[in-house]
Amino acid sequence: MRKLKDSKIEWIGKIPEDWNIKRIKTVLCERNESNNPIQTDIILSLTNNRGVIPYAEKGDIGNKSKEDLTSYKLAYPGDIVLNSMNVFIGSVALSSYFGCVSPVYYMLYPRNESDSVGFFNYLFQTKELQTKLHGYGNGIMEIRMRIQMSKLNSVQIPVPPSDVQHHITNYLDRKCSQIDAIIAKQREVIEKLKEYKLSVITEAVTKGLNPDVPMKDSGVDWIGKIPQFTTITYARRLYEIILGKMLSPTAKSGEDTLESYFCAANVHFSDIEYNNLKTMWFSQEERNNYLVKLGDLLVVEGGAGAGGAHIVEKSVGNCYIQNSIMIARSKSSVSNKWLYYTLYSLVKRAYVDFICNKATIPHFTKDKLGNTPIVLFPKEIEETIIVFLDKKCSSIDRQILQKEKVIQKLTEYKKSLIYEVVTGKKEV
DSSP: OOOEEEOSOTTTOEEETTOEEEEHHHHEEEOOOBOOSOOOOOBEEEETTTEEEEGGGTOSOSSOOOSOGGGOEEEOTTOEEEETTTGGGTOEEEOOSOEEEOTTEEEEEESSTTSOHHHHHHHHTOHHHHHHHHTTOBOSSGGGOBOOHHHHHHOEEEEOOHHHHHHHHHHHHHHHHHHHHHHHHHHHHHHHHHHHHHHHHHHHHHHOSOTTSOEEEOSOTTTOEEETTOEEEEHHHHEEEEEOBOOOOSOSSTTOEEEEEEOGGGBOSSOBOOSSOEEEEEOHHHHHHHOOOTTOEEEEOBSTTTTOEEEOOSOOSSEEEBTTEEEEEESSSSOHHHHHHHHHHHHHTTHHHHHSOTTSSOBOOHHHHHTOEEEEOOHHHHHHHHHHHHHHHHHHHHHHHHHHHHHHHHHHHHHHHHHHHHTTSSOO
16 A cells, blocks of 8 residues: 655645645646637537537527627637636536637646646546635625636645556546446436326326227317317316515515515425525515415416426415416316326426417416316316326336435545545555
């Protein structure tokens, strides 16, 4: 076993005797080349799960690229691309492309040609270094913190001999590829389970549980054929729909009280977040109108989760809704759970996206919810379907959770392995 010495750096701990501690600026250079005049129109983007990719492959997510590319900087294959505002959460990766990037990125490459850029890239992947860099960030808000290049340059890191760097890089490339392949397989299974869950719910709420009954055309494209003994109706006929209150930062009278409320961020198909709710002022009339009751179905009106819904399954006391949320409350024999499963099918099949205005923030308005077509089964059959779906979906969700736990353990193991190897605590 090789001998270790104290690095005298808390986040690093002990390192092998033949390793050194150096400041980043002594081993890595910043590539600060402007794209003016324009040398490339290929915009690169740094993503959390895919690393550095062409912006065109990113899809319609995140910040939009600028039309004027002269303010962008150049990145080369083999550069470490680091987001100065998000490096604290792991926004750093090795580039395989030549292209231009936002000015908030730093491009780093080794001063010594014999050094391994891969080793330093792995070093930046460690949570321990990311936490250290967090202490160097400047910004008014936590989410807008930025680390200056001068401060990044002063950070001390472990530096093994060049041949050891390459050996470590090759080892980690191999081990991380194996771990990533297992994680990818688990994610593939999760996606198949989610597709299966959607299929089960959609079939159940549109065609029931008996595939052999005579069918008829529903007259609704996305529903297709339905059992002959069922009918199509609309949510407004079955449910009272209440849109929440507009935000009110100040009280309008002495009778107003400061109360907790649910907003879009609190409601998901998987659950409702009952803790750390925001507050605003409600009048007595508003408290009567917007009070959330046990068994209510909360439906998201606006935002990325438009159409998402969940049943209030525990008493919430005096809690209300803001106008990014609607309450759907049955005024018929049809249960709130039936609308929940119907909305799950609609949202996951992109029906809500289709009917919402995609030019701006999507809004699944009160009218759109009210005009949602629903297949109406006899009450006893509806109850049987709901019992079946509750049991079936719980089983599928448990399988998904098990896969997610495997992914979490593998991810934690990968991070731990990288840290142990790049600081020399694990000999490879």
